[in-house]
Amino acid sequence: MADSDQGKTAQLYRMVMSEHLCPFGLKSKFLLERKGYRVEDHPLTTRQEVDAFQQEQNVETTPQAFIDGRRVGGYEELRVHLGLDNPDNETSYQPVIAIFGTALLMATAIMWFFSGAVFSLMTVEKFVAIAMILLGLQKLQDVESFSTMFLNYDLLAQKQVGYGYLYPFGETFAGILMLAGALTWLAAPVALFIGTVGAISVFKAVYMDRRELKCACVGGNSNVPLGFVSLTENLIMIAMGLWMPLRMYLL
Template identity: 65%
Template structure:
């Protein structure tokens, strides 16, 4: 409790040392200021001062926020106090996939404008798919060990040949890069077609036949994207490009 505080005054106790500035303290400060509170900032400038504050107030973490004579708590408690959604690491989310596809689409449109001076071209669509493949591969390659472990939950080939979980993201990256360049179609197309077909069959079996509730490894092993439509779409995109690019290269379409 903070003596003499009114309901529009907020006291923020946060760790600010030469070696460390608490990011959640900065977030709490920003949130309070945006909510229009008269903020009194109390930087805790050493580890010793921070430990003393926590012992005195009976708390285990900083930052700590007090509004009026009420202790609100840390940053997430402050979010809840103001009615904002509190992030939950275990909650499934499509946000990573939305971000990847949105940026890939904008990049494809940018390339189309740079090359053809118009946004909407057939090549822009091809770039969108191939750039998306590259982004998704990068997500997997950031932590290939975690990806391969999650991948084993549902991929039919990986369950029989474990090393395939390590090969898959390199194949996806290779196919995507070559398709962005429009080069070596007879390499990129078979790779995309093979891994896309195996992936599509695996996802369809796991989700729509076996009715399993799994997290998708499509954006890396640490993602909370649910396995299903997104992963199936990724694989169908690769199948499409594996068929489309040779047809384009031979002039059939």
């Protein structure tokens, strides 16, 4: 869609006042220019101008973008119009991809710094530990929202609501200990427990009950669908919970 709009003109009305420069207005202008539009910029420099524009267009917010004489809307509507976002708040795996991709790069960087090896069994261990920490951190940003979404499918949390509040701390704590290679006797059982309960809960909700839910794995406000990725996350924690004590005897 964006390719067909190349070379066209867009009008943008945005708030540019001495006490407030609207960030979404700047982002809208940047986005339109990046997509090849010549932007007719109309800064609204006073509160009176903003109020008059909103009343004239019957809108409650600025910025407002116009393309081909038709009002597209604000920044979020503009992103949808240009094909950058999904409409209707559809599910997306982007947060999970970002977290796991970052965790892999961090694990590789750590191993490269300490041993010069790009990939090894230790790299996998560090990757899982870092991923657990990052996932736990996402949940810890808003434990209340996480626990609410978690209750939709976790079997233990549905019986013991407090488990939903403890889960982010347990996941993060176990990940930190695994990253440090310390207190394996504590970290491994925690990872094994939460991974097992999580795997059973996800399997039941998705593959037995056939429910279409959002996963709380990256926090309570995510649009990540509950499914294979969620199950894999828990299976990896189970594998780490089993492997960490075993490696002490094998290596």
